[in-house]
Amino acid sequence: MKITTPTVGAPCWVQLSTVDPVAAKSFYAELFGWRVEDDPRPEAGGYATFLLGEAPVAGLTPLQQPEQPTSWSVSFATTDADASAAKVSAAGGRVLLEPSEVFDLGRFAVVADPAGAVFSLWQPRSFNGQALADEAGSLGWVELTTRAVHQSKEFYPRVFGWSVTVGEMYTQWGIDGRDFGGMADMADQFPADAPPYWMPYFAVADVDRTAERAAALGASVLLPPTDVPDGPRLAVLKDQQGAVFGIHVTEPTP
Known part of the structure; x- marks a missing residue:
């Protein structure tokens, strides 16, 4: 079972930092059918x-x-x-950006794990984060x-209380018996100087058509x-500005 509702310790938001916001807005709107709402402040x-x-999805x-x-x-x-x-x-x-207020929306911090993988912390106030999860066009x-x-x-269970399920090929993260993510070993598949990173996968109705469209x-x-053994069909993409993300097929509703 996957986490699809707001849960402490689980992913609640994904954010793209980009060198070309105009191009990125156009690309993701075309790819996922997203609508863009600019903050005028x-x-x-x-x-x-x-x-x-x-x-809101990202x-x-x-x-x-x-x-x-x-x-x-x-x-x-x-x-x-x-x-x-x-x-x-x-x-x-390490704490890269100390916790600070984001208007009345919540409290935000940027941190890194001991190996250097960067992620963020979000303490919601008026904004909880994503309103959809694991539906076509949203974080899956x-x-x-x-x-x-x-x-x-050792690090992530200590910080968030996550469960760790180790399989033959893959490790999965979870909370109270529900999974939301996993961990892949870089091993020798990446250049020696490639840093560790967190990556979102967005759910789509058809991986092949979405990859072709991208x-x-x-x-x-x-x-x-x-097709991943005992997992979904997926693909990994990189937008024109260099941001890497994944897509996977939506799981059928029980």
Whole structure:
């Protein structure tokens, strides 16, 4: 069973930081049918929200630092961003952006695990995060790709209380018997200097058609549509600005 409702410790929001917001808005609107809602407040720094119908499903922001890469990031829900940031530090991670208020929406922090994989903490106030999950066009899964597999199995349960289910080929993260993500070993499949990272997978009705559409819109297909043993059909894509994300087929409703 997967987590599809707001849950403390689970993914609650994904955000694209990009060098070309205009192009990115057009690409994802065409690919997933998202509608773009720009925040007009100057202090919002050009932030925009992607919506599916009226439901917020992801965010977009221009790059905030010259050295910042174009990428997707994952936020996990917490009842106390300050306490969770302290847990990250105590478990060997780093706090990159101290907890701070985001208008009346919530409290936000950016942190990294001991190996350097960056993720965010979100303490909701008026905004809980994504309003849909595991439906076509919304977040369906998150994945940590890292060389520090054993270290990660200790770090994340310590910070969030996650369960760890280790299979022959893959490790899955969960809360109270429900899964929301997994972990892949970088091993020798990546360049030696490639950093670890969190990546979102968006659910789609048809992986092959979505991958084909993405390529027609200028994206690169890093992993062609593939059937995973005991898992869904999926693909990994990279948009024209360099942000990597996955897609997988929606699971049928029980």
